[in-house]
Amino acid sequence: MxxxxxxxxxxxxxxxxxxxxxxxxxxxxxxxxxxxxxxxxxxxxxxxxxxxxxxxxxxxxxxxxxxxxxxxxxxxxxxxxxxxxxxxxxxxxxxxxxxxxxxxxxxxxxxxxxxxxxxxxxxxxxxxxxxxxxxxxxxxxxxxxxxxxxxxxxxxxxxxxxxxxxxxxxxxxxxxxxxxxxxxxxxxxxxxxxxxxxxxxxxxxxxxxxxxxxxxxxxxxxxxxxxxxxxxGHADGICSVFLDESADVAKAPHLVVDSKTDYPAACNAAETLLVHSKALSTAFNEVAKALFAAGVKLHADDRVYKYLEAESGLSIPKGQLVQAQDDDFDKEFLDLEIAVRVVDSLDEAIAHINEHGSQHTDVIITESEANAETFMRRVGSAGVYWNASSRFADGFRYGFGTEVGVSTNKTHAxxxxxxxxxTIYKYRIYGRGQGAGDYGIGAGKRSYKHEDIPLDPTVRNKFVI
Amino acid sequence: MxxxxxxxxxxxxxxxxxxxxxxxxxxxxxxxxxxxxxxxxxxxxxxxxxxxxxxxxxxxxxxxxxxxxxxxxxxxxxxxxxxxxxxxxxxxxxxxxxxxxxxxxxxxxxxxxxxxxxxxxxxxxxxxxxxxxxxxxxxxxxxxxxxxxxxxxxxxxxxxxxxxxxxxxxxxxxxxxxxxxxxxxxxxxxxxxxxxxxxxxxxxxxxxxxxxxxxxxxxxxxxxxxxxxxxxGHADGICSVFLDESADVAKAPHLVVDSKTDYPAACNAAETLLVHSKALSTAFNEVAKALFAAGVKLHADDRVYKYLEAESGLSIPKGQLVQAQDDDFDKEFLDLEIAVRVVDSLDEAIAHINEHGSQHTDVIITESEANAETFMRRVGSAGVYWNASSRFADGFRYGFGTEVGVSTNKTHAxxxxxxxxxTIYKYRIYGRGQGAGDYGIGAGKRSYKHEDIPLDPTVRNKFVI
Structure with missing residues (x-):
């Protein structure tokens, strides 16, 4: 051995x-x-x-x-x-x-x-x-x-x-x-x-x-x-923030900047920003300004790049705007960089996240409760947040105390x-000598009762030693 | 594609x-x-x-x-x-x-x-x-x-x-x-x-x-x-029954025979019988008699074989007693056959099951509550039963309705x-624009409240649609 x-x-x-x-x-x-x-x-x-x-x-x-x-x-x-x-x-x-x-x-x-x-x-x-x-x-x-x-x-x-x-x-x-x-x-x-x-x-x-x-x-x-x-556990932490059509201009810059910059090397930092096309000239304009001010480099898809260059009226700090490559949307930058893409609908944002994300934590910034609910239902990630920073995905912040780890599995935890x-569970049976063959239909056979025993504290802690 | x-x-x-x-x-x-x-x-x-x-x-x-x-x-x-x-x-x-x-x-x-x-x-x-x-x-x-x-x-x-x-x-x-x-x-x-x-x-x-x-x-x-x-899921179903020192002679034969013969091809049928050395001439004698009568072939270790041949006084039906091979204790017979081994203690029985079993369902037959509790705690299987047939390990018998399957995993289910x-779970956060950087120690920083919200039925079903 x-x-x-x-x-x-x-x-x-x-x-x-x-x-x-x-x-x-x-x-x-x-x-x-x-x-x-x-x-x-x-x-x-x-x-x-x-x-x-x-x-x-x-x-x-x-x-x-x-x-x-x-x-x-x-x-x-x-x-x-x-x-x-x-x-x-x-x-x-x-x-x-x-x-x-x-x-x-x-x-x-x-x-x-x-x-x-x-x-x-x-x-x-x-x-x-x-x-x-x-x-x-x-x-x-x-x-x-x-x-x-x-x-x-x-x-x-x-x-x-x-x-x-x-x-x-x-x-x-x-x-x-x-x-x-x-x-x-x-x-x-x-x-x-x-x-x-x-x-x-x-x-x-x-x-x-x-x-x-x-x-x-x-x-x-x-x-x-x-x-x-x-x-x-989790390998990647590709978290996205989606700036919906009705994103609040007052909330969005803080949320995106915190998600990206609070601790860029963490797995719960945002790596992708999805922008509803109708939010480009509204919330996104303020978000981009705040990201530039925070020293973040934007890897922008064509539409975002064009908007920022030609329409936004923002002065773009040197080196903080580049054209996005395809694989930027599957990348964990772990640094002051973020990939930015335009989508034309909530469904497109959800599909992008479910395809490119890592099932860690994703955020929607919106004033529409209906859109927030759809997003939180349909995005398959372990954390789905409405108007809150992705950085809250953490055992201490959840109030769990010391954590074993962060998991992006779809089973167990x-x-x-x-x-x-x-922990997991086992089933205990306390019998008096019964066989399974004693139950069934016919003469001398017994029937199951299947009565739930109420889980009062005595029962709940019955096996704590 | x-x-x-x-x-x-x-x-x-x-x-x-x-x-x-x-x-x-x-x-x-x-x-x-x-x-x-x-x-x-x-x-x-x-x-x-x-x-x-x-x-x-x-x-x-x-x-x-x-x-x-x-x-x-x-x-x-x-x-x-x-x-x-x-x-x-x-x-x-x-x-x-x-x-x-x-x-x-x-x-x-x-x-x-x-x-x-x-x-x-x-x-x-x-x-x-x-x-x-x-x-x-x-x-x-x-x-x-x-x-x-x-x-x-x-x-x-x-x-x-x-x-x-x-x-x-x-x-x-x-x-x-x-x-x-x-x-x-x-x-x-x-x-x-x-x-x-x-x-x-x-x-x-x-x-x-x-x-x-x-x-x-x-x-x-x-x-x-x-x-x-x-x-x-589960591959093997190597379920064991342990006949403890104080096994009730009135219960034991029925329990072992039901565990083995109620449906021998099922994953929850017993494949191994462990006998406390002090129960050989008491409960086991009756169990062996009942197994022979039910047409079960015993693959017996040396001590069991000698006991049955020389001391039990039982007449052994032709072909129903053979010497056990080592690998018989890792085998799923799925037929009217069972491997039988003597152990000298409860701990030895538990160690055998944790080493050779398949974490499916294991049974102790005993009149000692202390031994039953120790067995049910220390045997690592998904089902641990006291004086009940292994054949109860089944979603219908547990009252669960249609089952997805039987799992011997140690995680998830x-x-x-x-x-x-x-099913699994996800975490939703409902915020108002907060960043994680808003919390901490220092001027202008907020503190977490971490107050549990009582799970009354309205809260519990809040997201059922």
């Missing part, structure tokens, strides 16, 4: 034990992790300094991007980032236990009760780059949801990741098990660091139930294409995904 | 239009389909007769299995199967509309409301063999959940499938669109019949959101291994899957 298969098997075994861990134990472990990390701040920062020193050389040698380097830091200004990470653990601890919740209860017959009960997905593999605080965030979310997790970090943060994982495992090991309880399994959290282990991990579909990639588009796309394990993305 | 890509694009376009279809329209269409099929019973049965005549030759030539042939029939004894199919349409019509349901509502700030709203998965591909009534079942479930569906049936039922699909599309076409409503798209239901189209369909991950295979293990495994589209397996 390879090392990696052993890691995956260990996780599966830990996952089995985790099913018997109580809410109280999870809370004890989370608080122990917080205390352990707080007490070891200096050694963590020292490991982080070592990573940063090495990474700095790589940046200078042109082998590592400056943005990746920036994400390596775990301390933050005045230690703020470190404190946020610790607070995040307490926030997760404070969430309600997502496991053992009854979502359906039904009396199939007297003495034959069916319950649908939430349970962990099982074993999750999280593959991430830079950002060592992901080790802590994800380990805590996994613990709270009774999942075993295998963390695969990037080598640029190798020392920090290792230190954090070691301390988490030490915290688990040194937390006393309450009398009569199942010992919390150490292998609930495992760290793997070699790049060449990724493919081996992606092959462990026998033991691993879910992969969560957190990193560049190319990393996510590679993972999606190389595993049979379900992947929760989508949008900003919190703990519920790491 | 290939024919198949066109089919997939058509489905995607239909899917967009389906988002604007009202509950009332779906009901009109479903009832029109029922009427159309009822009125055309004779032509459907004629097509079915043609399929059966061809298939009979294939059976005689040894090219088609008798069980597949049996499933081809759509009429049933006295037309009962046909009537059940028609009644199924009305049953689906009677279900509540699963689309537009609010499962979370939150005021992020005044005038900035977030709703999580159920929506269809989008485009579903259903690949099935024999059983032409699947065309009708699945088309109706898709319509009810506003999904577009591509049906790929087996060529053995080609004429019947085609007739059913044509009639469904005629029913859609001839149903008048209520004033002001979106016309119901014909391409909501499309049928594809050539075997060689399967691979092309499995490549259409750009347009198809979910594949539901309904057929043999080999078909399901092929599909799982040849597509990037999420697959909802598992166990018997009804309409909810064809």
């Amino acid at each position: 390879s090392d990696i298969e052993q890691v995956a098997r260990n996780a599966r075994e830990a996952s089995t034990a985790l099913q018997s861990i109580t809410s109280e134990q999870k809370s004890l472990i989370l608080r122990a992790i917080k205390d352990k990390l707080a007490a070891n701040k200096e050694v963590i920062l020292a490991a982080n300094e070592a990573d940063k020193a090495k990474a700095k050389q790589e940046v200078e040698a042109g082998k590592l991007s400056a943005s990746l380097f920036k994400r390596l830091d775990i301390e933050g200004k005045g230690g703020e980032k470190f404190e946020t990470m610790l607070q995040g653990i307490l926030d997760v601890d404070g969430l309600f236990d997502p496991i053992g919740q009854v979502s359906l209860a039904r009396r199939l017959d007297d003495g034959l009760d069916l319950y649908r009960v939430t349970c962990p997905v099982g074993v999750c593999l999280v593959i991430f780059e830079a950002r060592p605080e992901v080790v802590v965030n994800i380990a805590c979310l996994a613990i709270k949801s009774s999942n075993a997790v295998i963390l695969k970090g990037g080598k640029e943060a190798g020392a920090t990741n290792q230190k954090l994982a070691d301390l988490i495992r030490e915290a688990i090991e040194s937390t006393p098990t309450p009398a009569g309880a199942t010992p919390f399994p150490m292998n609930a959290v495992q760290l793997v660091s070699r790049r060449e282990d990724i493919d081996k991990l992606l092959d462990q579909d026998r033991y691993i139930d879910l992969v969560v990639p957190r990193g560049s588009n190319s990393l996510v796309r590679y993972i999606q294409g190389h595993t049979r394990i379900p992947v929760l 989508r949008g900003p995904v919190g703990l519920e993305g790491l | 290939s024919d198949i890509e066109q089919v997939a694009r058509n489905a995607r376009e239909a899917s967009t239009a389906l988002q604007s279809i009202t509950s009332e329209q779906k009901s009109l269409i479903l009832r029109a389909i029922k009427d159309k099929l009822a009125a055309n019973k004779e032509v459907i049965l004629a097509a079915n007769e043609a399929d059966k005549a061809k298939a009979k030759q294939e059976v005689e030539a040894g090219k088609l299995s008798a069980s597949l042939f049996k499933r081809l029939d759509i009429e049933g004894k006295g037309g009962e199967k046909f009537e059940t199919m028609l009644q199924g349409i009305l049953d689906v019509d009677g279900l509540f509309d699963p689309i537009g349901q609010v499962s979370l509502a939150r005021r992020l700030d005044d005038g900035l409301d977030l709703y999580r709203v159920t929506c269809p998965v989008g485009v579903c591909l259903v690949i099935f063999e024999a059983r032409p009534e699947v065309v009708v079942n699945i088309a109706c479930l898709a319509i009810k959940s506003s999904n577009a569906v591509i049906l790929k049936g087996g060529k053995e039922a080609g004429a019947t499938n085609q007739k059913l699909a044509d009639l469904i599309r005629e029913a859609i076409e001839s149903t008048p669109t209520p004033a002001g409503a979106t016309p119901f798209p014909m391409n909501a239901v499309q049928l594809v019949s050539r075997r060689e189209d399967i691979d092309k369909l499995l490549d259409q991950d750009r347009y198809i959101d979910l594949v539901v295979p309904r057929g043999s293990n080999s078909l399901v495994r092929y599909i799982q291994g040849h597509t990037r589209i999420p697959v909802l 598992r166990g018997p899957v009804g309409l909810e397996g064809l």
